[in-house]
Amino acid sequence: MPAKGYISNSVIRRLPRYYRFLGELQKEGTLKISSAELSARMKLTASQIRQDLNCYGGFGQQGYGYNVDVLRREIGEIIGVKKKIKTILIGAGNLGKAITSYFDFPKYGCELIGIFDVDPQLEGAEIASLSVCSMTKLTAFCGEKKPEIAVLCIPKDSAPAVCEILVESGVKAFLNFSHYDINLHFEGIITENVHMGDSLLTLAYNVNNKDK
Amino acid sequence: MPAKGYISNSVIRRLPRYYRFLGELQKEGTLKISSAELSARMKLTASQIRQDLNCYGGFGQQGYGYNVDVLRREIGEIIGVKKKIKTILIGAGNLGKAITSYFDFPKYGCELIGIFDVDPQLEGAEIASLSVCSMTKLTAFCGEKKPEIAVLCIPKDSAPAVCEILVESGVKAFLNFSHYDINLHFEGIITENVHMGDSLLTLAYNVNNKDK
DNA sequence: TAGATTGTTAATCGATTAACAATC
DNA sequence: TAGATTGTTAATCGATTAACAATC
Numbered sequence: 410m411p412a413k414g415y416i417s418n419s420v421i422r423r424l425p426r427y428y429r430f431l432g433e434l435q436k437e438g439t440l441k442i443s444s445a446e447l448s449a450r451m452k453l454t455a456s457q458i459r460q461d462l463n464c465y466g467g468f469g470q471q472g473y474g475y476n477v478d479v480l481r482r483e484i485g486e487i488i489g490v491k492k493k494i495k496t497i498l499i500g501a502g503n504l505g506k507a508i509t510s511y512f513d514f515p516k517y518g519c520e521l522i523g524i525f526d527v528d529p530q531l532e533g534a535e536i537a538s539l540s541v542c543s544m545t546k547l548t549a550f551c552g553e554k555k556p557e558i559a560v561l562c563i564p565k566d567s568a569p570a571v572c573e574i575l576v577e578s579g580v581k582a583f584l585n586f587s588h589y590d591i592n593l594h595f596e597g598i599i600t601e602n603v604h605m606g607d608s609l610l611t612l613a614y615n616v617n618n619k620d621k
Numbered sequence: 622m623p624a625k626g627y628i629s630n631s632v633i634r635r636l637p638r639y640y641r642f643l644g645e646l647q648k649e650g651t652l653k654i655s656s657a658e659l660s661a662r663m664k665l666t667a668s669q670i671r672q673d674l675n676c677y678g679g680f681g682q683q684g685y686g687y688n689v690d691v692l693r694r695e696i697g698e699i700i701g702v703k704k705k706i707k708t709i710l711i712g713a714g715n716l717g718k719a720i721t722s723y724f725d726f727p728k729y730g731c732e733l734i735g736i737f738d739v740d741p742q743l744e745g746a747e748i749a750s751l752s753v754c755s756m757t758k759l760t761a762f763c764g765e766k767k768p769e770i771a772v773l774c775i776p777k778d779s780a781p782a783v784c785e786i787l788v789e790s791g792v793k794a795f796l797n798f799s800h801y802d803i804n805l806h807f808e809g810i811i812t813e814n815v816h817m818g819d820s821l822l823t824l825a826y827n828v829n830n831k832d833k
Numbered sequence: 834t835a836g837a838t839t840g841t842t843a844a845t846c847g848a849t850t851a852a853c854a855a856t857c
Numbered sequence: 858t859a860g861a862t863t864g865t866t867a868a869t870c871g872a873t874t875a876a877c878a879a880t881c
Contacts, residue, residue: 419847421823422819422823424822424823424826425816425819425822425823425826426816428822429816429818429819443862443863444862444863452804452805453849454849454850456849456850457848457849459862459863459864459865460848460850460864463863463865467864469862469863470856470862471856471857471862471864472856472861472862475863487830488822488825488829489829489830490822492825492829494828494829502719503719504719506719507715507718511714511716512818517821517822518822557828558824558825558828581828581831584820584821588641592664593662593664599824599828599831603815603817603820604637604638604641605720605724605796605815606724607634607637607638608796608813609796609813610637610640610700610702611634612794612795612811613701613702613704613730613770614637614699614700616701616706616769616770616793617700618699618701619811629872631872655839656838666873668875668876669872669874671838671839672840672841672872672874675839679839681838682838683838683881684836684881685837685838685839686837686838686839
């Protein structure tokens with residue numbers, strides 16, 4: 410049996426989704442919501458919502474439901490959105506540029522404090538009010554600023570060396586767009602792998618095997 | 622109990638990963654692999670690998686293991702990588718551009734046949750040897766070319782209208798970067814949602830709640 | 834044949850759902 | 858108080874793991 414206080418990954422992965430839906434409800438001006446209403450909206454069961462939330466405490470009120478503002482604030486607190494974890498991005502190619510500009514880091518609990526690229530041509534280029542740094546400055550930068558998260562927008566081949574440096578410098582977590590399997594090579598490192606290829610293949614599978 | 626022949630989502634989502642790892646083994650020149658060896662490499666159990674594969678048939682040989690080439694080809698066949706599903710991309714902003722150039726569609730069972738954007742300024746711009754089309758041409762294009770997959774790189778607000786048109790025109794599946802919940806609004810549409818925000822929040826949660 | 838490893842059935846484990854007593 | 862809805866315990870379901878007979 411899981412230890413008391415243990416929270417399963419399945420629950421953790423639903424937190425951002427609750428947070429997102431509650432944000433929408435807030436925007437719509439909804440003040441209170443019952444687990445039944447929220448479940449209809451999110452296409453999951455009311456039971457699951459109550460179970461999930463009660464991993465962290467009783468945020469509702471019997472006979473009433475949940476106060477949207479309070480619940481969202483509580484979940485934000487649990488995730489730690491206010492912490493603004495220091496984050497760097499490696500690889501200012503197309504994808505890196507897109508993420509840097511497209512992405513509202515503070516909204517997701519992070520603060521982007523540095524962008525790095527191997528290409529000396531890019532050095533000094535301005536993206537999202539940060540100027541791209543040479544990779545040669547990476548170690549020194551990490552030693553000084555102590556970023557905790559790195560977003561990897563580099564090819565698979567260059568990933569092992571870069572990860573080595575970053576882990577060595579104390580980076581704890583990766584948002585990994587390279588196809589390098591970080592967690593297979595480093596112990597205790599937190600990773601979120603984005604495999605768009607896998608997503609497309611899953612899509613292809615489902616299209617090709619529809620009603621079979 | 623699940624109907625015979627039913628294959629769970631958990632299994633389906635592992636297929637692209639098997640496919641990827643087998644590709645690597647191929648590159649390394651490995652000819653055969655046992656479920657035990659593969660499981661060590663992929664950090665899952667040998668049991669699971671054998672169970673997964675046997676949803677589709679017996680691809681191995683007792684006492685020997687699996688032939689890497691054969692197994693990869695079989696999985697490719699199951700996914701349907703050779704089909705090259707006609708795919709369009711909507712939204713040629715930073716993200717759309719990145720995906721268009723960054724991404725080897727044929728490698729993932731798709732063929733990119735059109736790029737669309739609302740911005741008339743972008744009309745005719747060349748990306749990945751395709752020229753960007755105006756959104757006004759979308760319906761006609763779909764009617765003629767019958768794309769089955771759409772990659773949505775547009776903001777949430779414009780998504781409902783675009784999805785309406787696309788679903789109407791026979792698009793069956795979405796790789797969805799907009800934060801619009803397609804499957805909440807359309808029945809029987811296949812979707813893969815990429816929520817980088819959720820990934821970052823999960824990362825933030827894990828960093829903030831490490832050893833708690 | 835002996836050894837290895839699959840395919841497959843059975844056991845376990847964990848996550849989801851249902852039920853209901855507590856309580857606002 | 859009566860009605861509603863939570864928090865929580867118990868039941869169910871499905872996915873993962875273990876075990877082993879089949880067989881190359």
